[in-house]
Amino acid sequence: MEHTIHNERRDFLKKVSLSGGGLLLGFTLFEDLMAGPVQGQLVEGLKHDFNSYLSIAPDGTVTIASPNPELGQNIKTSFAMIVAEELDADWNKVVVVQAPLDTNRFERQLTGGSGAVPHSWKRLRNAGATARLMLVTAAASRWRVSPAECTASEGMVMHEASGKKASYGELVMDAAKLPVPPEVKLKDHKSFKLIGKPIRNVENKNIVTGKGLFGLDFYREGMMYAVIQRPPAFGTQIKSVNDKAAKAMPGVTNVVTFKNNVAVVGTSTWAVLKARKALDISYEPIPGKMPESSTDHDALFTSMMNRTDAKVNRKEGDVEAAFSKAAKVIKREFECPFIPHNPIEPMNFFADVRPDGVELVGPTQTPGSARKAVSDLLKIPESKITVDITRLGGGFGRRLKFDYVVEAAEVSSIIKKPVKLIWTREDDMGGGSYRPAVRYRFEAAIDAQGNLTGYKLRGVGINVGNSTRENNFPSGSIDNLLIDSVDHSSPITTGAWRAPVTNFLACAEQSFLDEVAEAMGKDPVQLRLELLQKARTAPAGPVRYDIDRMENVIKTVAEKSQWGKKPGVAQGFSVYFSHASYVGQVCDVVMEAGKPVVKKITAVSDCGIVINSSGAQQQVMGGILDGFGHAMYGKLSFTNGEPEQKNFNVYRHVRMKGIPEVDTSFVDNGKDPTGLGEPALPPTGGAVANAIYKATGKRIYKQPFIEQDPLKETE
Amino acid sequence: MPVYTLNVNGKSLKVDVAADTPLLWVLRDNLRLVGTKFGCGIGSCGACTIHLNGNATRACLLPVSSVGTSKVTTIEGLTEKGDHPLQQAWDEVDVPQCGYCQAGQIMTAAAFLKKTPNPTLEQVETAMNGNLCRCAAYHRIREAVLVASKKTK
Numbered sequence: 001m002e003h004t005i006h007n008e009r010r011d012f013l014k015k016v017s018l019s020g021g022g023l024l025l026g027f028t029l030f031e032d033l034m035a036g037p038v039q040g041q042l043v044e045g046l047k048h049d050f051n052s053y054l055s056i057a058p059d060g061t062v063t064i065a066s067p068n069p070e071l072g073q074n075i076k077t078s079f080a081m082i083v084a085e086e087l088d089a090d091w092n093k094v095v096v097v098q099a100p101l102d103t104n105r106f107e108r109q110l111t112g113g114s115g116a117v118p119h120s121w122k123r124l125r126n127a128g129a130t131a132r133l134m135l136v137t138a139a140a141s142r143w144r145v146s147p148a149e150c151t152a153s154e155g156m157v158m159h160e161a162s163g164k165k166a167s168y169g170e171l172v173m174d175a176a177k178l179p180v181p182p183e184v185k186l187k188d189h190k191s192f193k194l195i196g197k198p199i200r201n202v203e204n205k206n207i208v209t210g211k212g213l214f215g216l217d218f219y220r221e222g223m224m225y226a227v228i229q230r231p232p233a234f235g236t237q238i239k240s241v242n243d244k245a246a247k248a249m250p251g252v253t254n255v256v257t258f259k260n261n262v263a264v265v266g267t268s269t270w271a272v273l274k275a276r277k278a279l280d281i282s283y284e285p286i287p288g289k290m291p292e293s294s295t296d297h298d299a300l301f302t303s304m305m306n307r308t309d310a311k312v313n314r315k316e317g318d319v320e321a322a323f324s325k326a327a328k329v330i331k332r333e334f335e336c337p338f339i340p341h342n343p344i345e346p347m348n349f350f351a352d353v354r355p356d357g358v359e360l361v362g363p364t365q366t367p368g369s370a371r372k373a374v375s376d377l378l379k380i381p382e383s384k385i386t387v388d389i390t391r392l393g394g395g396f397g398r399r400l401k402f403d404y405v406v407e408a409a410e411v412s413s414i415i416k417k418p419v420k421l422i423w424t425r426e427d428d429m430g431g432g433s434y435r436p437a438v439r440y441r442f443e444a445a446i447d448a449q450g451n452l453t454g455y456k457l458r459g460v461g462i463n464v465g466n467s468t469r470e471n472n473f474p475s476g477s478i479d480n481l482l483i484d485s486v487d488h489s490s491p492i493t494t495g496a497w498r499a500p501v502t503n504f505l506a507c508a509e510q511s512f513l514d515e516v517a518e519a520m521g522k523d524p525v526q527l528r529l530e531l532l533q534k535a536r537t538a539p540a541g542p543v544r545y546d547i548d549r550m551e552n553v554i555k556t557v558a559e560k561s562q563w564g565k566k567p568g569v570a571q572g573f574s575v576y577f578s579h580a581s582y583v584g585q586v587c588d589v590v591m592e593a594g595k596p597v598v599k600k601i602t603a604v605s606d607c608g609i610v611i612n613s614s615g616a617q618q619q620v621m622g623g624i625l626d627g628f629g630h631a632m633y634g635k636l637s638f639t640n641g642e643p644e645q646k647n648f649n650v651y652r653h654v655r656m657k658g659i660p661e662v663d664t665s666f667v668d669n670g671k672d673p674t675g676l677g678e679p680a681l682p683p684t685g686g687a688v689a690n691a692i693y694k695a696t697g698k699r700i701y702k703q704p705f706i707e708q709d710p711l712k713e714t715e
Numbered sequence: 716m717p718v719y720t721l722n723v724n725g726k727s728l729k730v731d732v733a734a735d736t737p738l739l740w741v742l743r744d745n746l747r748l749v750g751t752k753f754g755c756g757i758g759s760c761g762a763c764t765i766h767l768n769g770n771a772t773r774a775c776l777l778p779v780s781s782v783g784t785s786k787v788t789t790i791e792g793l794t795e796k797g798d799h800p801l802q803q804a805w806d807e808v809d810v811p812q813c814g815y816c817q818a819g820q821i822m823t824a825a826a827f828l829k830k831t832p833n834p835t836l837e838q839v840e841t842a843m844n845g846n847l848c849r850c851a852a853y854h855r856i857r858e859a860v861l862v863a864s865k866k867t868k
Binding site for chain 2: 070071072073074198200201203204205207208209210211212213214216217219225250251268269270271274342343344345346391392393394395396422424425426614615618621622625626629647648649653654655656657658659662
């Protein structure tokens with residue numbers, strides 16, 4: 001199906017400039033302007049707001065400004081591919097540049113929620129298609145033929161009948177004089193030439209030669225280096241500071257105390273790291289806050305499970321009746337600890353607070369929020385603050401918080417010099433914003449006929465808010481259902497961690513459903529299919545997932561993994577819908593020397609149209625290993641508010657040795673693309689736990705798996 | 716502060732730094748060679764891997780005073796044109812996600828392949844196990860090392 005985009009109706013594309021010898025197009029940021037109060041309010045700003053820029057120079061170079069922060073999700077390559085596809089550009093002539101924060105031109109200039117591609121898909125295509133049409137029109141006019149007789153491919157416009165051809169570079173000055181066409185046709189997805197291909201990361205060459213792409217690599221002549229000593233335990237504050245020794249250390253220019261921080265500033269990273277160790281600071285509990293230990297959380301979770309004032313997130317039918325009439329009830333609890341994000345590049349930011357304005361440079365997933373926070377802190381209007389976005393050495397949600405940006409700005413404002421603030425790994429792992437610790441209790445009621453008639457889920461967590469996703473499967477497929485949650489407010493700070501909530505909820509839920517299937521005497525795949533059929537034919541309340549798409553990934557992954565047909569291999573099944581994508585996984589486990597060993601994970605993902613098959617495979621493989629590694633090993637524990645693990649020597653991440661094989665494939669359904677940075681992660685833990693059960697007869701109810709029987713290493 | 720004359724990427728360079736400064740920070744702060752990365756500071760992640768006389772070494776644990784006349788090679792000096800078989804393989808296999816750890820991965824692999832030109836998959840895994848990739852691009856790192864080993868034959 002071809003899509004027609006009407007430009008005039010929403011002023012979609014604006015020709016921004018003819019100067020500089022080329023065509024520069026800005027394309028707008030808003031979703032289809034359908035009638036509605038929210039969109040209506042936005043119309044006012046529409047004429048000035050652009051989502052990205054595409055420019056074509058007379059030498060044929062196509063430059064695309066990528067507004068969203070790049071942290072490894074490969075957005076810099078995918079965005080450009082989408083534009084280049086509709087433009088029929090020569091990919092070798094495409095240059096992608098990272099745009100700075102510019103809320104006048106861009107919207108949703110952030111990285112999070114696997115949302116960038118779905119947000120920008122049509123806009124990017126429209127920009128490419130519009131430029132293409134203008135170039136074709138310019139060529140047709142030059143050759144005095146009809147544009148319909150001309151074709152475009154790889155940066156050239158051709159007129160087959162006369163054999164004439166011209167490059168985009170040759171045509172661009174003519175094209176720039178044309179009005180923006182009122183409407184353009186987008187390609188049928190079946191005719192894509194670039195989209196779907198394995199296109200290499202545009203930054204590969206710079207990465208493998210060690211170019212300074214990252215925030216920590218940023219340098220400005222005359223800048224100072226700073227580290228901050230923060231309270232080592234959550235729930236404590238500074239009682240007294242003796243900074244005499246630190247101030248006397250060589251290379252130290254300032255030691256400043258602000259809020260609960262003591263910043264050491266100097267002429268080199270090593271000088272300030274050493275001087276920080278010479279600080280003598282004593283801390284005391286914050287009045288009214290109790291520094292917490294992990295051992296406290298166990299009792300806390302138990303009491304939260306018994307609370308009668310839980311927030312009801314979804315309720316269908318008569319749950320109590322279903323359970324009282326049940327022939328069999330299964331009740332299980334699952335628990336996960338806090339985990340840090342640990343992006344391999346620690347937090348850092350450059351700030352230069354001057355009387356005329358503020359310059360911020362560094363790695364952030366949310367440049368807009370960071371700027372607003374700095375503006376609020378320093379009482380300087382946002383219009384006087386610039387934010388340059390460097391490449392991010394990983395994010396995983398940590399850089400959605402901008403505490404380190406604000407710190408850098410505050411230090412610079414105090415010392416009145418440009419400063420680069422650096423966190424060490426210990427600062428990072430001890431600095432909060434963790435994936436929250438959560439416990440779930442699942443209950444299933446099975447009637448005398450063997451039907452799943454009731455389902456209850458309670459989520460209790462620490463600083464997580466709603467720890468459930470009440471509208472995800474199996475909601476909609478069970479008549480009597482109650483999903484509620486209780487949250488505890490703690491001094492231990494938490495934040496979004498890759499696939500927030502679902503990163504563990506899916507593991508728990510998919511493990512539980514495996515156990516329910518067993519109790520019902522059903523194959524786990526069959527149970528899911530039957531529940532989906534029920535949701536299709538007699539839904540219990542709203543169904544907020546696409547039944548056909550979910551069913552398809554279930555069937556496809558069962559087939560690809562040879563589900564139930566591998567002698568000597570114990571298989572575990574899992575399927576999850578999150579961030580608008582569907583991923584089914586089957587884990588293969590075999591016993592080696594009496595221990596279960598995870599050998600392979602087969603994944604089938606439905607994220608609609610795959611933009612870059614190389615990048616998509618990376619996201620799925622990386623997401624699965626991330627899910628696997630954290631389920632197996634991830635644990636951050638606390639004693640009196642202080643994290644017990646602060647570096648990689650005591651905090652275990654998945655490494656190369658012993659990684660399972662990962663088989664990735666994608667559903668080809670031509671649907672508009674959805675995100676892929678997160679959706680492959682949630683199903684993994686459940687598939688692994690279920691396979692381990694198959695192999696050993698032992699269920700795992702708690703992360704990290706490595707501490708549980710049958711994986712626990714005996715001393 | 717003492718002045719050290721270092722041999723970095725074939726050049727003789729003078730730095731005036733405290734004796735206990737890890738080579739990592741000398742490279743990054745003083746010599747502006749930022750391809751060598753800071754990840755953990757305790758030798759546990761491998762992001763700072765360089766070559767010291769051809770041996771893969773963690774720059775974050777190596778005091779500048781102990782470098783002496785040893786030849787230091789960083790990712791910037793691995794090849795002049797960025798065309799080491801590993802650098803080519805990294806691109807061909809499309810290894811990087813965030814990319815932050817990759818220079819360290821390549822430096823570890825380069826020293827390893829020099830000593831083990833025809834590695835098995837298991838040998839690659841053992842050699843590379845000390846290098847953390849938080850994006851977990853391990854399958855492709857492993858593949859790229861094997862691809863590079865075939866290029867050098």
